[in-house]
Amino acid sequence: MEVILKATGLRKTFALSKKQQRLEKSDKKIKVAVDGLSFEAYKGEIFGLLGPNGAGKTTTLRMLSTLIKADEGDAIVNGHSINTEPDKVRQSIGFLTSELKLEEFFTPNYLFDFFATLHGISSTECAARKKTLFERFGIDKFAEVKVANLSTGMKQKLSIAVSIAHDPEIIIFDEPTNGLDVITSKVVTDFLIDLKREGKTVILSTHIFSLAEKLCDRVGIIINGKMITCDTLQNICADTDLETRFFEIYEKEMGGQV
Amino acid sequence: MKSNILTIMKKELARFFGDKRLVLTTLVIPGLMIYLIYSLMGSGMMSAFAPSEDQIYNVLVTSPSEEFVAAADQLKLEITEADIGDIDSIKQKLRNGEIDLYVVFPEDFDQSIASIRVGEAPDEPLELEMYYSSTEVNSSAAADIVFSYLDGLEESLSNLFNINSGSAQYDVATDEDATGMLFSMLIPMLLIMFLFSGCMAVAPESIAGEKERGTIAALLVTPLKRGDLAIGKILALSIIALLSGASSFVGTLLSLPKLMGGDMVELAGIDAGVYGVTEYLTLLVVMLTTVLVIVAIISIISAYSNSVKEATTYITPLMIVVMLVGLTSMFGNGAPTNPVLYLIPIYNSVQCMNGVFSFSGSLINTVITSVANIAYTAILVVVLKKMFDSEKIMFSK
Structure with missing residues (x-):
């Protein structure tokens, strides 16, 4: 299998302010968010990062998308280093996270064209891609409605469409179904499966076991910034389900506490 | 770009x-x-510092000069003759805006002017008094008008020299x-x-x-x-x-x-x-x-x-x-x-x-x-x- 993403020894720390120290009930001035994380993702698979809140999933995805820099380690994304070729990495990926918002003043039509232009897509290619994605997500009926007036689900679908306007090889989604109703969640998960069928690589973070079981070929379980295990679902779960297996691993790591 | x-x-x-x-x-x-x-x-x-163009000023005069009274219409003055009474109450009226100006001419003003015109200058300069309120727009304007009139009268009696009376542009800016x-x-x-x-x-x-x-x-x-x-x-x-x-x-x-x-x-x-x-x-x-x-x-x-x-x-x-x-x-x-x-x-x-x-x-x-x-x-x-x-x-x- 072709490795399309290889992360090696990724480490990220954040300085804690006095207020954050109080919130974290810690006197440490530095928080290690990701601690020497290594994993690989293969072309055409859906790879899931699984872990509790604060485990380091989002920080890992933000490093892979070059939104933040790694303190140590590197990742090669579609042949490009996140440290030395961030521009080329951004060209190869589509990234979606809840902290990325679309300007509410503009219409889906305008925003799609805008982001496609930034990715260097020709107007002909952009028009064809927009037609496909807008029809797929049902955005075409709202193409000229300002984002501010769209429903939460429609905004999320538009965010997905915009993030992959340039037809990237690797799609990185952070908690893609968070806050969505069941119908929109299904549309999103079905779309991720379709992307896999098209040969795209999807890397997603989630804490929803059923979603991971439904979508992922392989998962990596992160606890306290460390990759505890990374394997196929079958190998990790063996004769049990993912949720049970996750808590076994978690209790072992945390010394029996949940 | x-x-x-x-x-x-x-x-x-x-x-x-x-x-x-x-x-x-x-x-x-x-x-x-x-x-x-x-x-x-x-x-x-503009309205705070300049009176309206058709304003008639209310002037109280003691021992008014006949020449002055004759010029009153042209100067837009409405003259009321008054004896020298309680100066404090007149000052109060000026402050209240009830009158715009109070002028006191010497009793023999017209006679003295006539003497000056035939070359008989009085021993001492004539003393005129003008009471006005500088904070009242109309009072201030009335004082300016009467001052200019009297200044012109004095100039016509003893013109010693003129300054910039020609038509040249004296301000070179x-x-x-x-x-x-x-x-x-x-x-x-x-x-x-x-x-x-x-x-x-x-x-x-x-x-x-x-x-x-x-x-x-x-x-x-x-x-x-x-x-x-x-x-x-x-x-x-x-x-x-x-x-x-x-x-x-x-x-x-x-x-x-x-x-x-x-x-x-x-x-x-x-x-x-x-x-x-x-x-x-x-x-x-x-x-x-x-x-x-x-x-x-x-x-x-x-x-x-x-x-x-x-x-x-x-x-x-x-x-x-x-x-x-x-x-x-x-x-x-x-x-x-x-x-x-x-x-x-x-x-x-x-x-x-x-x-x-x-x-x-x-x-x-x-x-x-x-x-x-x-x-x-x-x-x-x-x-x-x-x-x-x-x-x-x-x-x-």
């Missing part, structure tokens, strides 16, 4: 011009409000000098303030606002270069700020005759037409480069801030500094000549404008100002690019 810079510019301009409320509050209302406020101020001041003096004191300060306000109206919203709403992160995960983002935003915001500054400037220019009183402007020889194409072009170049510097400074402050509110808080002290720098055009005689002074940002622009309006500027100092402003903008663009690249700044919460 690189296409991504253009894409960012187009988006910023589309965001601005697509929002009618933003266009109204940034481009239309400032100019309109300045025009209305200054015009109202001018009208208010030209219209250019008069306009230059006024405009160079006022306009640079107003312009720099309007430009700063224009920049402040749009830059924090575009950078701190995008950061606050999380929309800038969506741009940062595209292959868009941070430098292109910085240049695109600064150029687009400069265009909007320049239009906003121009709106305020036009409002000021249109209201200036009303603010100063139309007659005063004409009498003082003030005429904006004394400035030619060269002056207006120089002004445009200076304004353009100044806006670039101001927008770049405000953009950096906005990028550092987490919200529009925070950015505005940081920018306010800077606005006061800029205002104080703007005041420097009011001091000194024309623009300074030392080229080194034109390397100081904002001050160089104010003095360049001062030079344009007072006809005392030099080409070399204008060039130094423009080049320095562009160089400062370039440095600030690099700083802004670094800030866009810094996760600590862009994602600090």
